[in-house]
Amino acid sequence: MRTDLNIGLLRTFLTIVECEGFARASQKLCLTQSAVSRQLSKLESSLGVKLLSRKQGRLLGVTKAGKELSLSGNELLSLHDTVVKKTIVTGKLTSIRLGIVNDIAPSYISRLLTHFSIHFPKITLDMSSGDSTQLLSNMKSRMIDIALIRQPPNNRVGDPLRKERLKWVGSPDIVFHNNGVVPLILFPEGCAYREQIIQALDREKIPWKAVFSSPDIATVEAGVLSKVGLVGLPESVIGNLPVHSLSSLPDLGYSELTLVTPKASKLSSALKDLISYIQNDFISYIQKDLEPQKELEPVTANSLESVAAI
Known part of the structure; x- marks a missing residue:
């Protein structure tokens, strides 16, 4: 039965060998280490051979089959990239x-x-x-x-990719004036979670006032750091901004990061x-x-050569 070689998987394997490990390969390919590992496993499964020697998540070296594929694979990948580039150049340039x-x-x-x-x-x-x-x-x-x-x-519009909790962000030094009126920093109308923030405050009958508005996240962050007000943000947007933990503020619920295609x-x-x-x-x-994960240990150049041929 014929086995077709997946160019993307081959590129991943060759990058691992070139970078001498998963960590640097993942950085070069702009993939996570787990994705690099999955792609390598798919390539090995499709060919029915082990290409790299690994133990408990640590890369030990390149097998005999891996060395043979590495030698011929680089030539194949170079030819593939040349053909693709020539085809695109002679055809109509496209954009996404x-x-x-x-x-x-x-x-x-x-x-x-x-x-x-x-x-x-x-x-x-x-x-x-x-x-x-x-x-x-x-x-x-x-x-x-x-x-x-x-x-x-x-x-239910598009493909939900990640559900994130909305959190109150702002300096703990902010003082609520005028009988506890909450000073709000808001994105303009059209922001998916602007209404969630306003509705959460209105449900609890907490008075609020918009003190600052901007469509630009960097400007919103500047407003937070200037201590002019509070804003609700998805957890992946918060970064190093201070999370406000005042118990009297209502829960904001969740927001979904969604891909529409x-x-x-x-x-x-x-x-x-x-x-x-x-x-x-x-x-x-x-x-x-x-949720930081422990990185796999990178393989060294010496360890690649020290593994016995399999």
């Missing part, structure tokens, strides 16, 4: 229009851009940001191809790859930042 909600941290966007530039160097990623209402409108009018938005739970029949291979990356590794990076 991604709309992304304006509270996503720049570090996550950087990972996404790096991943896309590695895998599709000749395709333009046209990225725009805005509030969730605006992005959904842009999807309907076909101004963008896919959108990463936030929405209240159970809205066109019908499967309209997806190009590049768009499918970007969607898969956002659904899996992009979300894994957010999870990893919130």
Whole structure:
């Protein structure tokens, strides 16, 4: 029976060998270490051989089969990339229009851009940001191809990727003047969780006043650090901002990070790859930042040569 070699899995394997370990390979590929490990396992399963020697999550070296694949695999990968580049150059240059909600941290966007530039160097990623209402409108009018938005739970628009608790953020030194009126920092109308914050306060009959509003997350953060008011933010957006723990403030519930895509029949291979990356590794990076995991030990150059051929 014929076995087809998956180029993406081959690229991952060759990068592990080149970087001498999972940790540096994951950084170069803009994938999580668990994703790199899964891809290696898929490649080994499809070929029916062990390519790398591992023990308790630690990479020990390259097997005999792995060394043979490494030698021929680099030539195959180089030929593949050359063919793809020539095909794209002679054909029509394409672009993907991604709309992304304006509270996503720049570090996550950087990972996404790096991943896309590695895998599709000749395709333009046209990225725009805005509030969730605006992005959904842009999807309907076909101004963008896919959108990463936030929405209240159970809205059932698109593919929910991550459910995040909304938390009160602000300096503990903020004083509530005028009979306990809460000074609010808000995103403009169209923000998915703006209404959740207002409704939570109104339900508890807690008076509030909007003291500052901005569509830009960096400006909102500046408002928090200036101690002018409180804001409700999803946990992945908070970063090093102070979480306000005043017990009299109401629970804000959750917000869902959601990916909205066109019908499967309209997806190009590049768009499918970007969607898969956002659904899996992009979300894994957010999870990893919130719940740090112990990194696998990198393999050394000496240990690669010291493993006996298998």
